[in-house]
Amino acid sequence: MNSDVPIPRNHANLREFVTFLERKGQLTRVARPVSLVHEITEIHRRVLDRQGPALLFENPVDGSGRTHAIPLLANLFGTRERIEWGLGLESGGLPTLANLLADLRGPQPPKSLSDAWRQLPHLKAALNLNTRSVSRAPCQERAWRGHEIDLDHLPIQTCWPGEPAPLVTWPLVITRAPDDPDDINVGIYRMQKLGRDRLIMRWLAQRGGARHHRMWQAAGQDMPVAIAIGAAPATIFAAVMPLPDGMSELGFAGLLKGKRQDVTAGLTVPLPVPAEAEIILEGTVSATETAGEGPYGDHTGYYNSVEDFPVLTLSAITMRRDPLYLSTYTSRPPDEPACLGEAMNVLFLPLVKRQFPEVADLWLPPEACSYRAIVVSIDKRYPGQARRIMMGLWSMLPQFNYTKLIIVVDRDINVRRWPDVIWALSTRFDASRDVMTVDKTPIDYLDFASPKSGLGGKLGLDATTKIGSETDREWGKVLTMAPDVIKRIDTIWASLGIGETLP
Structure with missing residues (x-):
């Protein structure tokens, strides 16, 4: 490298x-x-x-x-x-x-002139949240309409054995509300190829695109949609980040880039599209027509069941003169979504700490499909605090709404180290006292373990030291070596002939 x-x-x-x-x-x-x-x-x-x-x-x-x-x-x-x-x-x-x-x-007001000066980069970044419209865009150097439209021209993958058709896996799907042109959402929803100009749009009910679609359905209209394939990395990341409500993903991409996001008007739909994208698909999602989607390999490591989702009919395909087609696969981790999930973990931590200052660290193990389990450490100060954190996390972010298991530990436990977590569970957790269950809550509908599709239970395990009214017993003291002994052994270690590296 x-x-x-x-x-x-x-x-x-x-x-x-x-x-x-x-x-x-x-x-x-x-x-x-x-x-x-x-x-x-x-x-x-x-x-x-x-x-x-x-x-x-x-x-x-x-x-x-x-x-x-x-x-x-x-x-x-x-x-x-x-x-x-x-x-x-x-x-x-x-x-x-x-x-x-x-x-x-959650912006904080500056406490002093020097604090305001430190916040100046944030203010400058906020200026890039507005998009900039351009009339001549690279993404429209070539255009196919009508009988020219043919998805067979795109190198769409078939990822796993038994899948019924090629699958578009990295699409940035741009939608808007029928009554508010400024209410724009960008999400990543996989799309099954159904024909030369037709795709199946698979989205979960709580996602922004599905919300917009319900609004268009209520008005009795098909929904205009634009799909960008191969956008700038910042635009892709903006579509998966935990943004504040009402913040545009296209606008936030400009903040990530450090310059305003260039957009252009779609040729056949009233939507902005990233001007620098490689390929743009335009069309309408039917208010009434659906088709069976799947089975496809998913991030769970299983094939999902076949379910009906709305059909998208294309009205145009535009692209650069020499486009690139961005693709991926999903499976049991590790896969690319899991890699992004680990990066999102870093982004989640300050958000959680801002809401719950007692949180010391938080980890979403990638083995748990990125968000189905959380290990969180806290600076425990009062009885019942671990349960408060569980309930708060489950309701804080859309991503945590589907978390099935939360393990709460003390701040002396490394949440990223399973031996530490298992030790805490083995010595600070009692099944008759420290289990919290919640039933009939939203669950990822791809989770076959839940008793009903999209509805299941959540489990919280309190593996913290018990204090106050949480226990009638005197709690044990953790074994630790005296600091002066540790310092003395550090000093003489090299002369012991045991090894060069300190343990």
Whole structure:
């Protein structure tokens, strides 16, 4: 890897980021023809598992044996370092962004002139929250309408055996409310290919796109939609971040870039689209027509069941003259969504601390599909505090609404180290006293363990030291060595002949 390549403050588009990664030695071009049916998934899976580079498949081949002219880009966000670079940050720079996001959700007034001066970068960043409209956009250099529209021209993957059709996996779906053009949402929802100009739009009921669709349905109208494939990294990240209510993802992308997001009007739909995107799909989501979607491999590590979702009919496909097609797969972690989930963990922590100052640390284990379990450590001060934290987390962020298990520990426990967590559970938890259950709550409908689709239970385990009215027994004292002994052994360690590295 070339460490001498400086990290740009922003990447205006996907191809700039690809060029940067190649200069860094973090992108591999695959010239050999590789099948879109399963083979790219298997290569991607192996490379991601060893934290390898991004992959540019220059000659993807579809199921009929045809080689596509559009290259496929995969494993773009397969490491935390590439996620940080995509945000224009140095390696390890996510906490800086996390604090900015916390300030945006709950701004604090400056306490002094010097404090106001320190907040000036935040004020400058806020100026980039408004988008900028442009009339000539790279994403519309080529345009297909009417009979020209054919999704077969795009290298859409079939990721796993048994899947019914190719699947669009990294689409930024742009929707708006029928009565408020400023109420715009950008979300990532997978889409099954249904025909040359038709896709199935799969979204969960609580997501912004589904909310907009219900509003259009209530008005008896099909909903206009635009889909960006291959946007700038900041635009992709904005679509998955825990933004404050009412904040535009397109606007927030400008804040991440350090410059306002350029948008242009769709050719056939009344929606703004990222001007620098590689490919744009435009069309309408039917108010009435649905089709069975799936089964597809999902982040749970299982195939989801077949369910009906609304049908999207395309009215235009626009793109750059030489576009890139961004794709990924989902599976039991590790996968790219899990990598993004670990980055989101860093962003969640300051938000949680702002709401609950007693929280010391928080961890969403990627093995738990990014958000289904939380381990949280607290500075415990009063009886019942662990349960208060459980209830607060379950209701705080949409992502935590689906968390099935919360383990609360004391601040002396490393939440990222399972041996520490298991020790706390084994010595500070009693099943007759320290279990909190909540039934009939929202659950990810892809969770087959829940008794009903989308409705299930939550479990909280209090593995903290019990204080006050929580116990009638004298609590044990944790074994610790005297500090002066530790210091003395540190001093003589090198002379013991045991090893060079201190334990």
